[in-house]
Amino acid sequence: MIQVILFLVTVGLIAAGFVWFADRPGDVIINWMGYRIETSVMVTLLTIAALIVAGILIWSIARAILRSPEQVSLFFRHRRAMRGHLAISRGLIAIGSGDTRLARRSADEAARLSPGDPLTLLLTAQSAQLAGDRSGAERAFFEMTRHDETRLLGLRGLYIEAQRRNDPAAARRVAEQAAQAEPSLAWAGQAVLDDRCAQGDWSGALKALDATRSLLARDDYRRKRAVLLTAHAQALEDSDREAARVAALDALKLAPGLVPAAALAGRRLAEAGDTRRAGKVLIAAWRLNPHPDLAEAYASVRLGDTARARLTRMQSLADKSPEDQNGKREGAIAVARAAIDAREFKIARDALAPFVTSPSKRIATLMAEIEEAEHGDDGRVREWLGRAMRAAPDPVWTADGVVSDRWLPVSPGGRLDGYEWRVPLAEIGMTHPVVDAPPPPLPERKPIVVTPAETAPAHPEPMAGAATASSGEGVGPVTALEAAPLAKPRPKLAETKPVEPIIPVVHAPDDPGLDSDLDGDPLAEKTSSADGWSRLKGLFR
Structure with a gap:
């Protein structure tokens, strides 16, 4: 709409200019090289406009002629690029559908038509992967x-290959190059982190985790850093106990319920003589996640404490x-363990x-163990050991289907923080108790009494060797076991109706049909000769 208005305004201004010049006539005289030209102002202006238009046309034609080689080359390049893009499209579709032959042919055509196109390189690589050409x-x-x-x-x-x-x-090497080129790449940062963990380079793993901090959720980052600090503390436990204690305490600040970090920090604090702080650390972790390692460290x-003092602490x-x-359950087991060491068997029994x-x-x-230590009753000991063999499993450190006797920072599959304290068969629903459950009561079976009227067939046939009872003798009830040898009457089969065909059979007019020789047409009428003469007469009326 705006363009239409501007066009109308321009035309109006031009028309007003012509009117203004027409209302103010004048003459233009040109003397040049012995020539004298006299004309009006309007003609002069029109001549100048015509010359300008002609100049523009001549320049345009000359410019088109001069640029024609470039335009022709551009046309062919554009056509070649379009053919290359079509080949790339066909190749990508062929890769998606699994057509290896078409994908390789399209990749070769795209490489010939568009050799420097990034999509051509991608198509070539993916077609080679599809064909198994690594x-x-x-x-x-x-x-x-x-x-x-x-x-990237x-x-x-290259990393996948x-x-x-x-x-x-x-x-x-490839993952490190990608991480240096673009630190925000999640796969590169995770690859470097997994590699550092597999090598046991916990300091490098912490640096790799810090490099990808912006890509992780806050809770995920804190948990992974706590696990790496715990692994670092375990690695330094024998060489630098002070550094191991500091790393374990830093891990507990990030994940207070991390059992390995709490147990390690409690042991190191107890060795340093800070028993009060060690007890606080272990109790705080116990309240969040009760575990046998925490109970052992707290005991x-x-x-140098006596067994009774440890029992009091466990209670x-x-x-x-x-x-x-x-x-x-974990509290009861901890108390029972300490009570057995203190030979307080009644307390152990009451706890369990x-x-x-x-x-x-x-x-x-x-x-x-209680039965053996208190009474020495081998029979009861064997009974409880037999029940232990059939009892439900206890939680253990497990990851990727592998059970470990201790916590490890990396699972066998290379997953950080993969080990969990749970029942190994929990994923298939076997965490419920399966031992010492009373079997369900069996339903009481009663003999089925069958009367002669129920067992005798409607039309009994005489059997060879069968004894005939007299009409005056009564027949008593017969149980199901006694009536078993008798032949059971066969049920009468229901009459089946003929099934109509899905596609009806249509006979031709001159086809007598499949059953024409058996059944006549019930609707056929017999015509007499008299009826034939009357019809013939009716034709000539």
Whole structure:
């Protein structure tokens, strides 16, 4: 709308200019080289405008002629690029559909038509991967790394190919290059972190984790850093106990319920003589996550204590257990363990009493130990050991289907913080007690009484060797066991109706049909000769 208004305004101004010049006539005289030209102002202006237009046309034609080679070359380049993009599109679609032959042919055509296109390199690499040509894929990915726009894509491809041929050194180098080129790449940072963890380089793993801090959620980052600090503390436990204590305490600040960090910090603080702080650390972790390692560390928080003193400490720790079933069970096991060491068997039995009806392996083993230490009853010991073999499993450190006797920072599959304290078969729903459950009562079976009227067939046939009873003798009831040898009457089969065909059969007019020789047409009428003469007469009326 605005363009229309501007056009109308321009036309109006031009028309007003012509009117203004027409209202003010004048003459223009030109004397040049002996020539004298006299004309009006309007004609002069029109002549000047015509000359300008002609000049513009001549310049345009000359410019088009001069630029024609470039335009022709541009046309062919554009056409070639369009054909290359079509080949790339066909190749990508072929890769998605799994057509290896078409993908390779399209990649070759795209490489011929558009050799420097990033999509051409991507198509070449993916078609080589689809065909199983790993060397060709690596060459294509390496070529991508030479271009700025495809450098990260090429490094990603080289990293995947290095993993496929099981070359961790090459994968590590490629991941480090990608992380240096773009620190915000999640896969590169995770690859460097996994490599540092696999090598046990916990200081390098902490640096790699800090480099990817912006890519992780806050809780995830704190948990992973706590795990790495705990692993670093465990590595320094024998060489530098002070540094191990500091690292374990830093881990507890990030994850207060991390059992390995709390147990390690409690042991190191107890060795340093700071028993009060050690007890606080262990109790705080116990309230969040009751665990046997915490109970063991808390029992030995004071070196040289008597067994009764440790029992008193365990009873105090059990009182601080969470109210859930796991907390109560771990507290009872800790008290029972300390009571057996102090030879307070009644306290041990009372602590385990709520769990002996469906004991776990640890509880059944503790009961066998109590029976052996208190009474020396081999029969009861064997009974409890047998129940321990059949009892429900206890939680253990497990990851990727592998059970470990201690916590490890990395799972067998290379996953950081992969080990969990749980029942190994928890994922298939076998955490409920399966021992000492009374079997369900069997339903009481009663004999089925069958009367002769029910067992006799409607039309009995005489059987060879069968005895005939007299009409005056009564027949008593027969049980199901006695009536078993009798032949059961066969049920009468229901008459089946013929099934109509899905597609009806249509007979031709001159076709008598399949059953024409058996059945006549019930609707056919017999015509007489008289009827025939009357119809013939009607035709001539």
